[in-house]
Amino acid sequence: MMGQTAAQDQLFYAFNLTDHVPRDHLLRGIDRFLDLCELRQHLAPFYSHTGRPSIDPELMVRMLVVGYCMGIRSERRLCEEVHLNLAYRWFCRLGLEGRVPDHSTFSKNRHGRFRQSDALRFVFESVLKRCMAEGLVRGEGFAIDASVIKADANRARGVPGSEVIDWRQSSTCSRAVREYLDALEENNPLAEDSPADQPEPPTPAKSISLTDPAARWTAATGGPAFFAYSTNYLIDLSAGIIVDVEATPAHRTQEVDSTRTMIDRVEQRMHLKPHRLVGDTAYGAAPMLAWMVDDKGIEPHVPVWDKTVRHDDTLSVIEFTWHEDRNEYNCPEGKPLRSEWRHFKNPRSRITKADTVIYRASQMDCAGCPRKDKCCPNTPCRKIARSIHEKAREVARSISKTEQYQQSRRDRKKVEMLFAHLKRILKLDRLRLRGLSGAQDEFLMAATAQNLRRMAKWLMPVEEVSVTKGA
Structure with a gap:
């Protein structure tokens, strides 16, 4: 006899949301290590003391963590998934009847309070401090590298860099354009400075995007050119924890210069200073090596950028x-x-x-x-x-002959693995937000998600570790 389910309304339900979230679910491990108790205090100066209560900022951050950990790129779809998925509701502390905020709430807060208070970096550093407390960060060796991420800009909507553009037109002056113009004005040398004090103007880009002018026109090997940003990772080699992240246009010089910013920031805020820094040849230019050796006292485990070797049978x-x-x-x-x-x-x-x-x-x-x-x-x-800076170059050459240097070359693959995870598992192969600040927000949240997933994988008991692919 074929059975049939009879639809029958019940007057009372005994339902515990926690019991319906599997013990090996990834979000259980992440929830164990994500502590946002200080976020409200950090954001308090940016909220009014009167008026209607706002959306809980902890709820928005938890939803963003779900989106980046699970590779949900659209905030509109993220709201739908949190509304339907019991595990997401449990992680966001919504219960069964909690109301999911509208997707436009994220944009409003991102361009307002979150960016003014640098809330996303605060969340990233809170997670990093937990990684340090759990013993996943040793601070002995760091690795640095950059990866190119496509910008949200159509490659067909670009103009030559030498062309004069009236950016103040109402049709083109978007938020990303205003941010780009403000950055140009901030970096523009003062008129009263003498010509000797003024830096040389940068080489104009081959093409500038009308949609996101801060993005850089670049090309990968064997593919067409596109507008892109670079995410720069500074990781601890012990467990592959990301200790800092910085967004730059996809340009080699700016990628290398971000190393100084991140090393100084980690030393100032986290009191971490590496004994050795591992990187590829891009970081082996003489000024960078001199900064590592002379200014910071860091061993450069980096190949020297050397063009003195001749290949025409003449003396080098x-x-x-x-x-x-x-x-x-x-x-x-x-x-x-x-x-x-x-x-x-x-x-x-x-x-x-x-x-x-x-x-x-x-x-x-x-x-x-x-x-x-x-x-x-x-x-x-x-x-x-x-x-x-030849003395610093000689220091790098002598280090390259040691066994520890060979181990550093093998350890550097941990950065490449994080970039592969970022693009393949977290689905961040193309940005959703525009402007350099938008790229920074996305890279900070992605790095936060990667550190949380790493803690959930390494520190949860075996029977509770997520079996989610790529966790």
């Missing part, structure tokens, strides 16, 4: 001997290369715009040298450009 710089006491090089034939061949009454620094000092051999020595064809076949004498 490595075949010349440097003498610190005499401030000169000696060629393989024993002849000197000097920055000055005569003394001046007023000493000269001899430092070029590229922060190098040029050492030259005597033209007479080179003219009769038997190795001239192997040394300087196309010039009258041999020249060597020595960086003013």
